[in-house]
Amino acid sequence: MRQARKRLWMIAAGAAVLIVAAALAFTAMRDAMVFFYSPAMVAENPPPPGQRVRVGGLVVNGSVERPASGGANFTVTDGRADIRITFAGSLPDLFREGQGIVADGVFDEDARFTAQTVLAKHDESYMPPEVARALRESGYWQDGPPGTGQYAGPGAETRR
Amino acid sequence: MIAEIGRYLVALAFLACIAQTLLSWRGADQGGRSGAARAGAAAAEIAVIAAGAAFLLLVISFIRSDFSIAYVAANSHVDKPLLYKISGAWGGHEGSMLLWCWILALFGLGLARIGPKDAALRARAVSFQGLLSTLFFAFLAFASNPFERVFPAPIRGADLNPILQDPLLAIHPPMLYVGYVGLSAAFAIAAAGLVQRSGGRALAGALRPWALGAWTSLTAGIALGAWWAYYELGWGGWWFWDPVENASFMPWLLGAALVHSAIATEKRGAFPGWTVFLALIAYVLSILGAFLVRSGVLTSVHAFALDPERGVWILGMLGVSAVAGFALFALRAGSLGEGDGFEPTSREAFIGANNLLLAVTAGVVMVGTLYPLFVDIMGWPMISVGPPYFDASATPLLILAAALMPMAAFMPWANGGAKPGLKQMRAAFLLVPVAGVIIAFIAFGAPVLAVAAGGVGAWALCGAAMDVGVHWKAAKVRAARLAVTGRALAHAGVGFIALGGAADASRPPDIHRALAPGESMTIAGRSLTLEEVRRADGPNFMADRATIRVDGRSVVRPERRFYPAANQTTREVGLGSDLRGDIYLSVGEARTREDGVMAYEVRAAFHPLVWMLGLGAFLVVMGGGLALTARLMAGAPARARAGDGVKAAGTADAAQARAT
Numbered sequence: 015m016r017q018a019r020k021r022l023w024m025i026a027a028g029a030a031v032l033i034v035a036a037a038l039a040f041t042a043m044r045d046a047m048v049f050f051y052s053p054a055m056v057a058e059n060p061p062p063p064g065q066r067v068r069v070g071g072l073v074v075n076g077s078v079e080r081p082a083s084g085g086a087n088f089t090v091t092d093g094r095a096d097i098r099i100t101f102a103g104s105l106p107d108l109f110r111e112g113q114g115i116v117a118d119g120v121f122d123e124d125a126r127f128t129a130q131t132v133l134a135k136h137d138e139s140y141m142p143p144e145v146a147r148a149l150r151e152s153g154y155w156q157d158g159p160p161g162t163g164q165y166a167g168p169g170a171e172t173r174r
Numbered sequence: 175m176i177a178e179i180g181r182y183l184v185a186l187a188f189l190a191c192i193a194q195t196l197l198s199w200r201g202a203d204q205g206g207r208s209g210a211a212r213a214g215a216a217a218a219e220i221a222v223i224a225a226g227a228a229f230l231l232l233v234i235s236f237i238r239s240d241f242s243i244a245y246v247a248a249n250s251h252v253d254k255p256l257l258y259k260i261s262g263a264w265g266g267h268e269g270s271m272l273l274w275c276w277i278l279a280l281f282g283l284g285l286a287r288i289g290p291k292d293a294a295l296r297a298r299a300v301s302f303q304g305l306l307s308t309l310f311f312a313f314l315a316f317a318s319n320p321f322e323r324v325f326p327a328p329i330r331g332a333d334l335n336p337i338l339q340d341p342l343l344a345i346h347p348p349m350l351y352v353g354y355v356g357l358s359a360a361f362a363i364a365a366a367g368l369v370q371r372s373g374g375r376a377l378a379g380a381l382r383p384w385a386l387g388a389w390t391s392l393t394a395g396i397a398l399g400a401w402w403a404y405y406e407l408g409w410g411g412w413w414f415w416d417p418v419e420n421a422s423f424m425p426w427l428l429g430a431a432l433v434h435s436a437i438a439t440e441k442r443g444a445f446p447g448w449t450v451f452l453a454l455i456a457y458v459l460s461i462l463g464a465f466l467v468r469s470g471v472l473t474s475v476h477a478f479a480l481d482p483e484r485g486v487w488i489l490g491m492l493g494v495s496a497v498a499g500f501a502l503f504a505l506r507a508g509s510l511g512e513g514d515g516f517e518p519t520s521r522e523a524f525i526g527a528n529n530l531l532l533a534v535t536a537g538v539v540m541v542g543t544l545y546p547l548f549v550d551i552m553g554w555p556m557i558s559v560g561p562p563y564f565d566a567s568a569t570p571l572l573i574l575a576a577a578l579m580p581m582a583a584f585m586p587w588a589n590g591g592a593k594p595g596l597k598q599m600r601a602a603f604l605l606v607p608v609a610g611v612i613i614a615f616i617a618f619g620a621p622v623l624a625v626a627a628g629g630v631g632a633w634a635l636c637g638a639a640m641d642v643g644v645h646w647k648a649a650k651v652r653a654a655r656l657a658v659t660g661r662a663l664a665h666a667g668v669g670f671i672a673l674g675g676a677a678d679a680s681r682p683p684d685i686h687r688a689l690a691p692g693e694s695m696t697i698a699g700r701s702l703t704l705e706e707v708r709r710a711d712g713p714n715f716m717a718d719r720a721t722i723r724v725d726g727r728s729v730v731r732p733e734r735r736f737y738p739a740a741n742q743t744t745r746e747v748g749l750g751s752d753l754r755g756d757i758y759l760s761v762g763e764a765r766t767r768e769d770g771v772m773a774y775e776v777r778a779a780f781h782p783l784v785w786m787l788g789l790g791a792f793l794v795v796m797g798g799g800l801a802l803t804a805r806l807m808a809g810a811p812a813r814a815r816a817g818d819g820v821k822a823a824g825t826a827d828a829a830q831a832r833a834t
Contacts, residue, residue, distance in 0.1 A: 023518050028530055035534045038567040039541055046563030050556035068558055104686060104762045104775055144556050
């Protein structure tokens with residue numbers, strides 16, 4: 015009797031917490047899931063304006079513009095299409111032309127991307143997995159030995 | 175030559191671990207006191223000495239800047255200050271793996287020397303620890319050799335990543351690894367207990383000090399990492415729900431659950447199976463963490479460079495450890511026995527609720543961390559799961575757990591039904607400061623979760639104060655007093671962390687402004703004046719140092735550094751701290767403003783009460799340390815009480831149980 019009652023209590027409490035947690039996780043996941051778009055995907059099928067998305071690619075050489083008012087504008091590419099990105103904050107110290115970056119933000123009506131965050135990696139030889147995959151899909155990725163795959167699309171020779 | 179000796183030592187340690195596993199296993203079969211058991215312990219000693227010597231050789235290679243070793247060349251530079259030459263030894267993958275292995279071996283030796291009292295159980299645990307070490311030493315010897323030669327040897331070296339050149343980061347990884355790896359000892363004892371068919375209570379008693387020590391160290395390691403992220407990354411955050419942080423947070427959550435459930439199992443025999451399961455899975459999640467950090471599968475701000483081969487190795491080790499542990503558990507969990515029953519208002523029930531919430535939180539964090547990986551493997555459109563998910567799912571669960579926490583200390587074991595006496599009724603007054611804090615947060619326009627966290631933080635602080643007030647006098651023995659103090663300190667630490675986190679979540683937005691020398695800006699009611707920017711070069715970097723005066727009084731000096739060896743720019747944040755919080759300043763590059771004046775981009779933020787986070791973490795670590803000390807002083811209470819219920823030696827909780 016005692017054991018049974020104890021079990022019942024534990025199971026009831028456990029089930030209640032699990033259900034609440036699952037509900038929390040599910041609703042939170044729906045709101046917080048951010049889809050990644052490569053430039054080619056945006057060109058084919060752009061996400062609705064105002065939806066929070068992640069984009070990524072290589073920063074095009076010579077595309078970085080730093081307006082006097084602060085922030086930066088630059089273009090990322092996967093070799094097939096480009097995205098122009100506007101960023102109001104200060105760029106990460108590791109941000110460099112030719113490097114793979116990922117940016118979080120929204121597209122406006124004119125397909126300009128306004129980034130809220132720009133992620134560049136601590137390690138300059140690091141390629142974000144999303145970007146590596148986008149480049150592989152665009153056919154401009156050369157798989158090398160582990161950790162040394164590299165971009166092989168247009169302009170590859172100018173990127174170090 | 176050093177590299178060859180180092181390589182040899184690693185191989186020797188690997189073989190010693192195999193010997194440790196096999197000999198100790200045989201020794202345990204013979205009752206744990208035979209020659210085989212002693213030989214197993216000796217093998218553990220050899221592994222420790224060999225791995226320690228290898229690590230020392232690596233450090234020496236760093237000090238000598240021996241760039242013929244690939245790992246040294248990749249992580250050091252002739253111009254680097256000595257401290258960072260030394261810390262470079264564990265600043266990259268291979269070296270940190272060597273450190274990890276050495277700590278594994280140390281825990282093996284620790285188990286052999288001061289492990290469980292039962293000789294057979296001890297030998298069996300040493301054997302399991304040997305197995306876990308063997309896996310990692312194999313990885314080190316065959317796939318992550320830190321002594322790999324490079325030819326021709328570079329002259330200068332590539333330099334340790336500049337943002338890792340920080341005193342805090344020099345001690346953060348060792349602390350973290352003692353935590354991660356320390357959980358292996360709990361795993362080994364749990365698995366050994368299942369093989370030996372030890373009873374749940376004895377087993378919980380045997381593994382509790384190890385779990386407590388490991389978890390305390392893990393707490394310190396994570397806290398140091400968060401502190402470092404706060405001032406070094408220059409984004410002003412201390413927790414980003416980044417996959418790498420989550421990788422350490424999951425074992426931490428389960429470790430926290432374990433150190434509590436082990437108390438209930440040891441004292442009352444409650445949920446023995448769950449405690450053993452936690453001990454097994456906490457270490458498995460440590461390995462999962464190593465996988466997430468080192469394989470480069472996830473987009474993370476602190477990822478090591480991509481290396482799928484490493485990932486496969488670590489997944490293999492994860493698989494072997496998990497299969498061994500859980501298969502044993504499935505076969506033998508029945509032998510752990512059942513505890514006495516308890517009522518819903520007993521301390522067991524509260525510890526159970528705490529465990530449920532912590533474990534579910536770990537599950538929720540795991541889903542958010544692994545889901546993007548799963549989606550990637552399935553080839554679906556790639557996604558990322560960011561902080562909004564974790565804030566909305568994990569944070570409320572943790573707030574709820576913290577809300578229940580202060581009450582647990584006042585619940586009697588077993589029958590529960592705490593009948594509040596007049597004295598305890600005074601506790602109602604504690605609701606006054608709690609309400610005050612909640613009102614203050616609302617008045618500052620804090621977000622809902624921050625209000626809740628702030629209230630819970632104040633509630634936890636009041637509860638901890640009352641815990642000491644009520645239980646200190648009742649505890650007759652020194653160990654019992656230590657235990658009460660440890661518990662109250664750790665719980666107060668949680669309160670401070672909740673308060674500090676809530677305050678930081680309610681902070682005003684950051685301000686970016688281009689300032690020319692002489693100009694000012696205002697944040698949180700304080701004026702900041704950029705006085706000058708001048709060159710301040712260091713041994714291996716060039717720097718521009720800004721002087722910013724806060725409110726016309728104190729001076730803060732953020733820097734912008736360029737490390738030529740790594741070709742990398744970093745920002746050194748300037749902090750102006752007082753009791754209200756931190757003024758957080760970083761300075762960007764100079765550029766010509768619209769009006770034609772040369773100006774520096776200054777980023778200013780105000781982090782209210784952020785010191786509470788540091789204090790809270792410190793208190794949790796202190797509390798854990800005191801609890802461990804009390805536990806070691808008290809000996810094994812389960813056995814003491816079985817003999818004589820009211821013996822004075824009867825330890826911390828026997829005294830407490832009578833008192834409450």
